[in-house]
Amino acid sequence: xxxxxxxxxxxxxxxxxxxxxxxxxxxxxxxxxxxxxxxxxxxxxxxxxxxxxxxxxxxxxxxxxxxxxxxxxxxxxxxxxxxxxxxxxxxxxxxxxxxxxxxxxxxxxxxxxxxxxxxxxxxxxxxxxxxxxxxxxxxxxxxxxxxxxxxxxxxxxxxxxxxxxxxxxxxxxxxxxxxxxxxxxxxxxxxxxxxxxxxxxxxxxxxxxxxxxxxxxxxxxxxxxxxxxxxxxxxxxxxxxxxxxxxxxxxxxxxxxxxxxxxxxxxxxxxxxxxxxxxxxxxxxxxxxxxxxxxxxxxxxxxxxxxxxxxxxxxxxxxxxxxxxxxxxxxxxxxxxxxxxxxxxxxxxxxxxxxxxxxxxxxxxxxxxxxxxxxxxxxxxxxxxxxxxxxxxxxxxxxxxxxxxxxxxxxxxxxxxxxxxxxxxxxxxxxxxxxxxxxxxxxxxxxxxxxxxxxxxxxxxxxxxx
Numbered sequence: 232x233x234x235x236x237x238x239x240x241x242x243x244x245x246x247x248x249x250x251x252x253x254x255x256x257x258x259x260x261x262x263x264x265x266x267x268x269x270x271x272x273x274x275x276x277x278x279x280x281x282x283x284x285x286x287x288x289x290x291x292x293x294x295x296x297x298x299x300x301x302x303x304x305x306x307x308x309x310x311x312x313x314x315x316x317x318x319x320x321x322x323x324x325x326x327x328x329x330x331x332x333x334x335x336x337x338x339x340x341x342x343x344x345x346x347x348x349x350x351x352x353x354x355x356x357x358x359x360x361x362x363x364x365x366x367x368x369x370x371x372x373x374x375x376x377x378x379x380x381x382x383x384x385x386x387x388x389x390x391x392x393x394x395x396x397x398x399x400x401x402x403x404x405x406x407x408x409x410x411x412x413x414x415x416x417x418x419x420x421x422x423x424x425x426x427x428x429x430x431x432x433x434x435x436x437x438x439x440x441x442x443x444x445x446x447x448x449x450x451x452x453x454x455x456x457x458x459x460x461x462x463x464x465x466x467x468x469x470x471x472x473x474x475x476x477x478x479x480x481x482x483x484x485x486x487x488x489x490x491x492x493x494x495x496x497x498x499x500x501x502x503x504x505x506x507x508x509x510x511x512x513x514x515x516x517x518x519x520x521x522x523x524x525x526x527x528x529x530x531x532x533x534x535x536x537x538x539x540x541x542x543x544x545x546x547x548x549x550x551x552x553x554x555x556x557x558x559x560x561x562x563x564x565x566x567x568x569x570x571x572x573x574x575x576x577x578x579x580x581x582x583x584x585x586x587x588x589x590x591x592x593x594x595x596x597x598x599x600x601x602x603x604x605x606x607x608x609x610x611x612x613x614x615x616x617x618x619x620x621x622x623x624x625x626x627x628x629x630x631x632x633x634x635x636x637x638x639x640x641x642x643x644x645x646x647x648x649x650x651x652x653x654x655x656x657x658x659x660x661x662x663x664x665x666x667x668x669x670x671x672x673x674x675x676x677x678x679x680x681x682x683x684x685x686x687x688x689x690x691x692x693x694x695x696x697x
Contacts (some may be wrong), residue, residue: 363415499540596623
């Protein structure tokens with residue numbers, strides 16, 4: 232009731248406020264634990280809403296009393312006490328310094344190791360408020376050992392109870408540190424948090440951490456930049472919504488630029504990030520193309536020799552090209568189909584690279600309608616791939632007479648006539664279908680173009696193509 236009165240009463244005189252704080256201090260010494268707890272809780276609520284009251288608490292040296300009592304108290308009392316420290320520290324650098332001077336940092340750091348997750352969260356919030364005030368206080372939080380404890384919170388069994396918004400808020404403050412080793416550790420922790428579930432990745436996003444993270448891409452340390460890209464990868468893999476958030480932060484532009492300036496295994500997180508973004512939807516895949524992500528993947532594919540990097544790049548290209556004909560044609564016109572075929576059929580390719588190349592190639596071919604890009608595959612594709620290529624020629628040429636004419640003029644008809652396909656086989660049926668498309672297109676061309684001319688007036692090259 233006192234807490235509610237203080238929050239809603241703007242006309243309370245200073246001496247009344249001081250009297251009220253003094254009374255709560257007495258209740259904190261009461262023999263009844265529930266009265267002690269409620270007095271601390273009321274004090275925290277009062278102080279949270281009033282910097283003036285926070286200054287009174289500091290003036291009356293109540294912080295020392297609270298901090299001294301924490302170790303022997305149950306978890307609910309610890310949580311309420313840490314809440315008071317948080318409520319005082321949030322108002323100003325001066326009040327945060329008062330918490331530090333009272334020994335608050337040591338007790339808050341010890342609470343990070345508490346069994347109860349609510350105590351951990353309250354301590355993380357308090358440390359975050361102290362760290363955000365200025366560089367000196369932020370460094371004090373680091374020096375007190377908060378960083379190492381926070382960085383040890385992640386495990387293979389990480390769940391929502393072990394990570395909270397207070398923890399992430401404190402990590403957000405630490406990312407601004409000039410200490411390169413600390414930046415690496417913080418980014419590594421955020422990566423471990425984000426990778427486990429959609430919920431945890433959403434908590435990282437909700438903390439508005441990416442504006443600070445993006446600044447780290449200007450850091451001279453290559454591993455800091457790599458960790459930023461890896462963090463994006465771990466976030467975008469979960470959903471289209473999270474991917475869109477990163478895209479809206481110019482994430483694609485930054486990743487493409489990073490890939491352009493990196494080499495070898497340093498490129499891997501950027502390659503994977505582009506693939507995961509593209510995998511979620513047609514629009515996101517098109518965003519990757521428009522940001523020149525596909526172009527950069529083509530460069531990576533031509534420059535890198537390591538099989539695991541090739542595998543990742545092939546997978547990402549497949550995620551871009553499998554959506555619609557527009558996406559598949561973008562891959563085809565980038566000249567990537569012969570490269571994928573080379574990896575699939577190459578004797579030196581490892582099994583995983585062959586399988587990924589085969590899957591990407593088939594998925595892209597099922598959508599591709601850019602016949603000039605498909606034509607080179609007629610010469611050296613194995614029968615299982617060749618059937619997909621012939622199938623696309625048949626589909627497109629069935630309603631595109633101009634494509635039929637171009638196919639004849641380019642020598643494509645000669646290539647398929649030379650194919651030794653067994654009678655009745657799927658390949659023979661596709662070849663026959665393509666020939667019928669050409670015959671029908673030629674007949675239609677003659678009927679519309681030369682229906683009033685004698686046959687002897689028909690141009691020689693048209694007759695020979697028929």
